[in-house]
Amino acid sequence: MEKYFLTAGRPDKAKTPTPVGIPFDRYSSYRTGKMREAAQKVEGLHCATGTGPKTQTIFMGWDEKAVRQAALCHANKEAAEDRASEKQREEKRDKLHQKYLKSLEGKGRQMTCSPVGHYIVDWEEIEQGWDDVKDLTLDINETDQDGIFRVVFDFGILVGVMLICADKGKLNAHVSYLGAEYESEEGDTGKSESDEEEHAEDENEDEIDNGGSGTRDRKRKSQASAPPHEPRKKSRTVGAQPFQYFIKFRCRETGEGELYPEPKEGTLRFKDKRMAAFLGKADMPRVGGKIPFVARKISNVSRPNRKAWPDYSDCGVN
Incomplete structure (x- = not known):
């Protein structure tokens, strides 16, 4: 208020004769509320808010009509600038795509x-x-x-x-296999040497019981239970x-x-x-x-x- 509208704490209309706009975040509420409170304490000062696509701007000035017009123009101006920026962005992106399509010709x-x-x-x-x-x-x-x-x-x-x-x-x-494979890898980290030795002994016993064909039987079972997308x-x-x-x-x-x-x-x-x-x-x-x-x-x-x-x-x- 002192910078734009007050001199020695008193209203000074000659200091800033045209409306002043103070920009805030579009969704600001606390800071904009404080700004409006400060403006209301200055006798004769008017306040209006212009909300565009990106910012919320509070306009203040001595002429109420000029302040309202400034707020309205801000919203329209920022919307127009946003549309122009979006158009320019799309043209740039489409140019990249068209360049790729041309490379296929x-x-x-x-x-x-x-x-x-x-x-x-x-x-x-x-x-x-x-x-x-x-x-x-x-x-x-x-x-x-x-x-x-x-x-x-x-x-x-x-x-x-x-x-x-x-x-x-x-x-x-494939997704099911990835999940099972990940869980298997997590579980394998907890195996001890004794577990592996015991497993090896069981395999030897199975091979003897099956007349030496245990290894082949296990191989066939492993292939039968393999996920349908293997081999990779x-x-x-x-x-x-x-x-x-x-x-x-x-x-x-x-x-x-x-x-x-x-x-x-x-x-x-x-x-x-x-x-x-x-x-x-x-x-x-x-x-x-x-x-x-x-x-x-x-x-x-x-x-x-x-x-x-x-x-x-x-x-x-x-």
């Missing part, structure tokens, strides 16, 4: 289509629902399982790992790829760090054989329901990221 039948690569993501439900959440991305990587891919995603409010496959049964089996193979991305994939994913909330280890589901469907864009639907925590999002590829090379399925388990390292 002329390749014809020799073009190898693959879901592997780096994608930009548009998800209005998240981008409009949370402040300062922009530039959502995901990266699709090959795995050592034929037809199964690992997706590392950053959706601003959520980060995590997806596993995708065109065969839902195969995907479910490198994901093959040559030739025709399916358009639709099923999703299993785990994630973590970036604010409080809450973990969601229970696998959730979704789907993604590529637009065409170029596999350069897809529509995804996933039951994301905090977003609610299988609300669709769009992903556009900008590179065939995924960004390096070592995050894996176990990192988002109850015992994972985040």
